[in-house]
Amino acid sequence: MDGTNAALQQRPPLIAPVALVTVVPDVKDNRPVNLDIGSMRLPITAWASITHRASGVFLFAAMAFLIWALDMSLRSPESFAALQDILTSPVARLILLVIMAALIYHSLAGVRHLVMDFGIGESLEGGTFSARLVIVLSIVLTLLAGLWIW
Amino acid sequence: MDMVTAVTSLGRNGLADWLIQRVTGVILLAYFLFIAWAIAGGVDYPSWKALFEQTWVKVFSLMALLSLAAHAWIGLWAVLTDYLTERLMGSTGNFLRITSQLVIALGIFIYVVLGVQILWGY
Ligand code: HEM
Ligand code: HEM
Numbered sequence: 279m280d281g282t283n284a285a286l287q288q289r290p291p292l293i294a295p296v297a298l299v300t301v302v303p304d305v306k307d308n309r310p311v312n313l314d315i316g317s318m319r320l321p322i323t324a325w326a327s328i329t330h331r332a333s334g335v336f337l338f339a340a341m342a343f344l345i346w347a348l349d350m351s352l353r354s355p356e357s358f359a360a361l362q363d364i365l366t367s368p369v370a371r372l373i374l375l376v377i378m379a380a381l382i383y384h385s386l387a388g389v390r391h392l393v394m395d396f397g398i399g400e401s402l403e404g405g406t407f408s409a410r411l412v413i414v415l416s417i418v419l420t421l422l423a424g425l426w427i428w
Numbered sequence: 429m430d431m432v433t434a435v436t437s438l439g440r441n442g443l444a445d446w447l448i449q450r451v452t453g454v455i456l457l458a459y460f461l462f463i464a465w466a467i468a469g470g471v472d473y474p475s476w477k478a479l480f481e482q483t484w485v486k487v488f489s490l491m492a493l494l495s496l497a498a499h500a501w502i503g504l505w506a507v508l509t510d511y512l513t514e515r516l517m518g519s520t521g522n523f524l525r526i527t528s529q530l531v532i533a534l535g536i537f538i539y540v541v542l543g544v545q546i547l548w549g550y
Contacts, residue, residue, distance in 0.1 A: 331507060334503050334504075334507075335503075338503075338532075341496060341500075341539060342539075345539060345542055345543060345546070348543075348546055349542065349546050351473075352476070352477060352546055352550050354550075355473045358473040358476070359473075385457050385460070389457070391450070392454070395450065426468075
């Protein structure tokens with residue numbers, strides 16, 4: 279008991295004098311910015327969520343490429359051969375790989391949503407674990423797809 | 429949810445949209461896995477063409493196409509109503525959001541028409 283009291287008495291006063299001489303912020307420059315994303319450290323679950331959104335928006339645009347490729351592949355033997363030819367170029371393969379990466383990530387994160395909708399893994403630890411799992415699995419599958427394309 | 433926002437939501441309410449988003453997501457995933465599996469063995473034109481001549485593949489493809497339409501509409505609606513809003517930018521927000529939705533609707537329409545033409549046209 280005595281020890282505790284002694285410790286308490288050694289504590290600095292609540293209003294430390296030092297606080298008075300620390301920087302008085304310039305109000306104009308230092309006002310907090312609402313949702314300044316750049317200054318925030320987001321948890322992995324937030325990154326997983328933002329990436330799911332970004333990949334979804336990207337995929338909508340990317341469907342134009344896939345529908346064009348489907349058209350080329352079915353129109354005629356000549357266009358099929360032309361498509362095969364185009365897909366040998368590194369640029370076209372890179373585009374295809376980026377689309378597959380987005381598709382793989384968005385799908386795995388989508389399945390994660392479904393699993394959580396069934397009430398599985400909704401805890402903080404469960405959500406963090408599955409977010410990590412989705413990211414790691416996406417990287418592995420994308421690497422495999424890259425190996426296949428090349 | 430204000431009226432302009434509500435009226436552009438596909439299922440007219442959040443629960444319907446939530447369910448449609450999930451069902452269409454699963455259909456799309458099944459279709460992409462099917463396509464990946466079909467390509468994985470290696471294809472030439474005759475076998476690829478023969479695959480798409482089967483009725484069930486055409487129907488499956490059409491299902492995926494319509495799922496894409498609904499899934500993209502609901503998904504992009506969720507994105508637009510988060511960022512392009514009256515709360516964040518006043519009436520400009522409403523204008524930009526409705527304009528974006530018109531462009532998206534046009535894009536989806538073109539995807540569906542092209543897809544149907546590819547599936548039944550050749
Ligand atoms: C519409 C969807 C898709 C298209 C058009 C597509 C297209 C392709 C193409 C053109 C290749 C290379 C074929 C070759 O050069 O021989 C490939 C490889 C590959 N793709 Fe996809 N893909 C799609 C979806 C997916 C999905 C959903 C996954 C995974 C979940 C996936 C995983 C892979 C893998 C792992 C490889 C390499 C496979 C191997 O080594 O045998 N793809 N894909
Ligand atoms: C290839 C075409 C696809 C496109 C263009 C697309 C697009 C989108 C977009 C824009 C969103 C909204 C994201 C947000 O609100 O943050 C979304 C959400 C979602 N997507 Fe996809 N997606 C596609 C494929 C898939 C697939 C294959 C799955 C597999 C399961 C899937 C599952 C989901 C789920 C579950 C959501 C809802 C997430 C939530 O409620 O926040 N999607 N998608």
